[in-house]
Amino acid sequence: MNRLIERDQLIEEWLYEAAKISKKSFEQTISVEEKTTRTDLVTNIDKKIEQFFIEKISTYFPGERVLGEESSKYPFTDLKGTVWIIDPIDGTLNFVKQKSDFAIMIGIYENGIGYLGYVYDVMRDELYSAAKNQGAYLNGEQLERVEDIPLREGLVAISHRLMTNENSDEARRIGRASSGVRMIGSAGLETTRVATGKLVAYIGASLAPWDIAAGKIIAEELGLIYTQLNGEIIDMLCHNKTVVATPSAHKEIIKNFK
Template sequence: MNQLDKRNQLIKEWISEAAEISKASFENELVIHEKTNRTDLVTNIDKEIERFFIEKIETFFPGERILGEEGSGHQMTDLEGIVWIIDPIDGTLNFVKQQNDFAIMISIYEDGVGQLGYIYDVMQDALYFATKGQGAYLNGRRLKNVEDTPLNQGLIAISHRLMADETNEEARKIGRASSGVRMIGSAGLETVHVVTGRLVGYLGASLAPWDIAAGKIIAEEVGLVYTQLNGKKIDLLKHNATILATPRAYNEIMKNYHLER
């Protein structure tokens, strides 16, 4: 077994174990804290799963750096070498309120280039996975390149923060130009809905590295475009206002609308 296959096998095993931790927690009372506001939550399970992944990585791949949402990993000022980027529960508000529509996300970057990306829709038992240059998969089935659908023929996800901003009429214009706006409340699940053609695009107001990293690898393997709203490359050392879309929808949005960038 080569190094890449070893990593892939271990990560899939760890994700399965982490998913069981998340589902088992439904029987117990969660410890919930607000991070920045009442809609930005963290639970004891987020922290437990992040620690679980970090312990596994440090055991099997000592010396490799880890960027985790809940701060248990390393402080990053660069992406040199091998860096793991982890979101233990993407969609924590959904996890708390609905016990549904949340994901586990892991990715590996080497010198800033995405190599492996995983998004696991826990309650649907759907694992989206990609290796750079080798395509994207859903539960072992290779995904086709997405159809290059224009904006007016597809549904789009636009973050609540963009849509609710009364000074940002452009986001609502994009929504009206599309076939309709749909939101789940999980960056990872929004991303895989674009990857599988259910959405034509996804606009995020301020996504953290762990919201982006895995999905970017998967999305680019099926022909999607993923950049900052200003057209610049994603910066995985900071929060980004983002656009993920089919090439036609991406070009239309970037040419015709003027979102805050």
Template sequence: MDFQKRHALIKEWMREAASMILASFQEELTVEVKTHRNDLVTNMDKAIELFLIKKIQQSFPSERIMGEEGFGNQFQDLKGTVWILDPIDGTLNFVKQKRNFAIMLAVYHDGIGQMGYIYDVIEKELYWGMKDQGAFCNEEKLPVVEDVSLKEGLVAINSGMFATNRYHTTEMGLASSGVRMVGSAGIETVHVASGRLAAYLSYSLCPWDIAAGKVIAEEVGLVYKKLNGEAVDLLNNNGIIVATPKAYQEILTEYLLKK
């Protein structure tokens, strides 16, 4: 796999996509409800996905694409090279706040993450990682995370989980230094990867919510697992935890597996 060629193209595509999103702030969005009132899709989600798919197909026509809005291929396996993309992660934030959303794209080969990209459009921060080559924010390499415990760090918890105390998340939050909620799996994952959080948990994420962040997280020494401690399944939805090794072990044994 020619990592440098792909890397240059992906950076160019993501910045073009970001410019399209920023330009849309001057236009009226078309907003539709998918599964419930907090699960939205806009004309820009669809436009960005189609834009990225076209770019990938032009440069890598034999490779398959998994996209949130359904314009890619259908999948029963992850054999070969697969692109996994989320055109706007945090669509509710995009619609309501015009911030705290990201473009996410990953490249996997035979089910193993090779490259992951999360672009915080408003902050102009492109987080990216390559297998066995580290992770970066723009061009600055991220250090391996400090292995802080739960009590030493902040945690991000999906708001629905926290509000209902699912998986004992209220007690978990009280045991930490504090709880923070953004509403974007990608942004919250890179906040763990950059040392701003000790952990992030969500109870139902799709493959495109997970793929890019997993590559980045593992390159800085984080644990990225299902809530039950099993490996993530990129053909299905997953409850996930991304955390420092110490915080992961505490959260898993003291809260997630607690009856």
């Protein structure tokens, strides 16, 4: 347990330091590159923050592996041992275009089981964290388990890709069945809004392990269900269509996608 607290304190320090790097960048010109498409961006700041974490981890926890969004030189075929799953900036488009609504995220998995998760909403200074079986926290205050609100009575976040595709019938039907659709553009922030009861569900079109890892641990500690959109468990080694929701909303949503 002492080792867990020590690890937790170190990670929080690193997150605050990484946040400073991200905020400081607003004073400079950020260098932006397109990855797979013109809306899949990476900046020098994403890379700098990921490198910062990799160096810290290799110094303090040598031998533990890092699966990071920007480190394509780390391809993974299993999650054996301790694996750090890192998104240096979740919501890079928001980071570039809005200078807000982005998060820094770390999930730590032991042989595939999540045991520590962190989503840091930098511009609101809101640090969401969770340890397996020990609850979830916002800036150190324990969060209450989420009320099981049905889809009809709640707001739902749906990813841009699902909502705007030619073939978006299911997504739009779910939108109409809810109280309203909200779109933030950061899987981490959308997941933490479900975790605090502001949304009843978040549906992602194609999330990578680093988009999922941290938020899933936090969500599950609060009684939420986080699966693939067809109801199957998340595969942490590839991209997934996802849904995280209250139990009632989850049941209703996966029914639409089966």
